[in-house]
Amino acid sequence: MQMRFDGLLGFPGGLVNPQEETLEAGLSRELLEELGVALPISVEDHVDACYAPSSSPSSSSSSSRLITHFYVRKMDEEQIREVEKAAASTATDHGQEVLGMVRVPLYAMKGGGGLAAFLSHSFIGNARSQLLDSLLRLNLVAPEELHKALAHSLKIHTHTADDLKAALALTEANRKRF
Structure with a gap:
């Protein structure tokens, strides 16, 4: 998991425009930005999708609605170490959007x-x-x-x-x- 910029624990992720990239390609891009490594993500890694209503009660446009998707991928110890090293040294969002990896x-x-x-x-x-x-x-x-x-x-x-x-x-x- 990650310690986020706001002090909360969460998972890597971000917004994906489905007209520009697949969900899996978007997640791989976000992982590269936040972890410094592009992990291959497949449709089989998809676990859940959930409608996220707008944070503003007055906003009812369809563009303000989000569907969140959750992916899970099991990794071995060596892969985890590689991700941790990359996250601290090469991730573009490290120290800004993401404060660090947390086991x-x-x-x-x-x-x-x-x-x-x-x-x-x-x-x-x-x-x-x-x-x-x-x-x-x-x-x-x-x-x-x-x-x-x-x-x-x-x-x-x-x-x-x-x-x-x-x-x-x-x-x-x-x-x-x-």
Whole structure:
């Protein structure tokens, strides 16, 4: 996955004009821009399509409607290393649109580290759901382990929300003093 410019976790991607290129060619182009490597993408890698309504309620033109497509491709360790190296050294969007690659930890640690902690981060749109679906689809995590990680992630979210409320109260008190 990627750490995006806005601090959220997401997947590489972007806009494709189907009159100019296929979805797969567009995704390959976006991967080159964001990862520094053009990975071959095929129709068989397509997992899901979802209508994304306009972000503006007053906009009803068909040009403002998006259909999002999600592709998944399993890679071996060496391929992942090559992508990580290219992303940090040759990707044109590195440091601008994309702040870096992030590996998803597929393990659990005592105290909730690993996958549970990773899932407690902030994701863009439906990227968390896409990740979960992909982990199950590719048999990378057993359903019961994923369930445990999600349950623990929910506890982490509760603690994080409490910490944020305390920080907010502290800054509010300091703001009034100055």
